[in-house]
Amino acid sequence: MSITEALIRRGKELHLLGFSVGECRFIVETFELVWPDFFCEWGTNVGNSARYFHETRVLLGLDCVMHSVEGVDNIPILRVEEEGMVRGQHVLDVPVGLHIGIGVEVALDLYAASGKSRPLFFLDGQHDDASVTVEIESIHSACPEGAMLLHDAQPSWTYPGPWLAAMRWLKTHPGYEAAETEAGKKGF
Numbered sequence: 538m539s540i541t542e543a544l545i546r547r548g549k550e551l552h553l554l555g556f557s558v559g560e561c562r563f564i565v566e567t568f569e570l571v572w573p574d575f576f577c578e579w580g581t582n583v584g585n586s587a588r589y590f591h592e593t594r595v596l597l598g599l600d601c602v603m604h605s606v607e608g609v610d611n612i613p614i615l616r617v618e619e620e621g622m623v624r625g626q627h628v629l630d631v632p633v634g635l636h637i638g639i640g641v642e643v644a645l646d647l648y649a650a651s652g653k654s655r656p657l658f659f660l661d662g663q664h665d666d667a668s669v670t671v672e673i674e675s676i677h678s679a680c681p682e683g684a685m686l687l688h689d690a691q692p693s694w695t696y697p698g699p700w701l702a703a704m705r706w707l708k709t710h711p712g713y714e715a716a717e718t719e720a721g722k723k724g725f
């Protein structure tokens with residue numbers, strides 16, 4: 538069984554909100570490419586994506602610290618508690634550090650203190666162009682070695698912000714390489 542197939546199977550066993558086959562393959566390939574020793578995502582929500590990333594780390598035998606950040610009151614946040622769920626509920630039993638704050642700021646602080654050198658950031662908080670642009674710019678200036686994975690980066694998706702921000706960034710920063718998948722309805 539391939540790592541991607543094993544990841545899909547783990548997602549089903551854990552009753553995660555499924556990433557598509559294409560999205561799972563893209564996660565695995567990104568981890569194999571970057572081989573991160575530091576990973577931080579935002580926002581946490583119920584911890585669905587965080588659990589997929591944790592399972593990928595386990596399947597690859599990767600030595601990588603993982604963190605997940607959920608927003609604060611002064612930014613629009615989804616209150617999972619109101620839906621009868623628990624923030625980060627899918628990663629409460631595995632080593633993923635949970636934090637509250639402004640995702641990109643907390644992530645960069647954690648990375649600066651980590652002593653690691655191969656960071657991977659997963660951007661899945663606000664989905665508007667301006668917010669994602671600020672996040673990409675912040676990572677670029679504080680941590681030019683950082684790799685970024687953007688969720689919902691499809692022009693046709695309900696929230697085209699991540700795609701717009703990424704495309705504009707790539708046009709003005711030719712040093713960056715991008716890979717994308719259109720497999721799955723949302724895309725990375």
Ligand SMILES: C[S@@+](CC[C@H](N)C(=O)[O-])C[C@H]1O[C@@H](n2cnc3c(N)ncnc32)[C@H](O)[C@@H]1O
Binds near residue numbers: 584585586607640663
């Ligand atoms: C699309 S959901 C993320 C889903 C989650 N990754 C999962 O797979 O379960 C977006 C989440 O980002 C949070 N959020 C929005 N802006 C944020 C920010 N600047 N920093 C951290 N979290 C943020 C929202 O409250 C919401 O829980």
